Amino acid sequence: MVVHNPNNWHWIDKNCLPWSKTYFDEHVVKTKVEQNDYKFFLNSVDSVTGDCDVTQRKGKVLCIYDMKLQFQVEVQYKDEENKLNAKITVPEFVHDQDEDEYVFEIDADDHKSEIRKIFVPVLKSKLMKFQDDLIKAHEKDVQHATS
Numbered sequence: 001m002v003v004h005n006p007n008n009w010h011w012i013d014k015n016c017l018p019w020s021k022t023y024f025d026e027h028v029v030k031t032k033v034e035q036n037d038y039k040f041f042l043n044s045v046d047s048v049t050g051d052c053d054v055t056q057r058k059g060k061v062l063c064i065y066d067m068k069l070q071f072q073v074e075v076q077y078k079d080e081e082n083k084l085n086a087k088i089t090v091p092e093f094v095h096d097q098d099e100d101e102y103v104f105e106i107d108a109d110d111h112k113s114e115i116r117k118i119f120v121p122v123l124k125s126k127l128m129k130f131q132d133d134l135i136k137a138h139e140k141d142v143q144h145a146t147s
Helices: 017-027 112-127 130-142
Strands: 012-015 032-035 038-057 060-077 084-094 105-107
Touching: 012 130, 017 038, 017 060, 017 130, 032 112, 038 112, 038 130, 060 112, 060 130, 084 112, 105 112
Parallel strands: none
Antiparallel strands: 012 038, 032 038, 038 060, 060 084, 084 105
C-alpha cells in the first residue's frame, strides 16, 4: 500500500478482516489444555465476521475492530474414547474491551462449566494478544515515513 500523506495527518484505513481470520488460524487453532482429567483442543475457527481496521490519524496508529468469533473445541474426559464437540462464540470481540468484559457463549451437550473454568481463560489470554499483534503487523501500511 502506497501512502501519500505528509506528516501522517490525514485519516488512513486498512481493512484487516482477512488477516484476522489467518491470525486466529495460526495463533489460536491447535490450542491444547489438559487439566483435572479433561483434555481440550481447539480444532478450528468457524467464522470471523464484522469489522477490523488499522487506522492512522494525526500521526497515531490505532486499530478499530468489532468482530464475532466462533471456534470449535473438542473435549475429552479422563481416558474415555468419546469426544464431545463444543462451539465457543465470542459475540463481541471489540478493540476497547477490558479483559473482564469478554463474553463466551458455550454450546455443548455436556461439560460447559469445565470448558468455562479450564479452557476459556487460556483462550482469553490468546485473544488478548490480538490487538498488539494487529497494530505491529499493519502500522507500516498506514504511515508515511517522515524522516
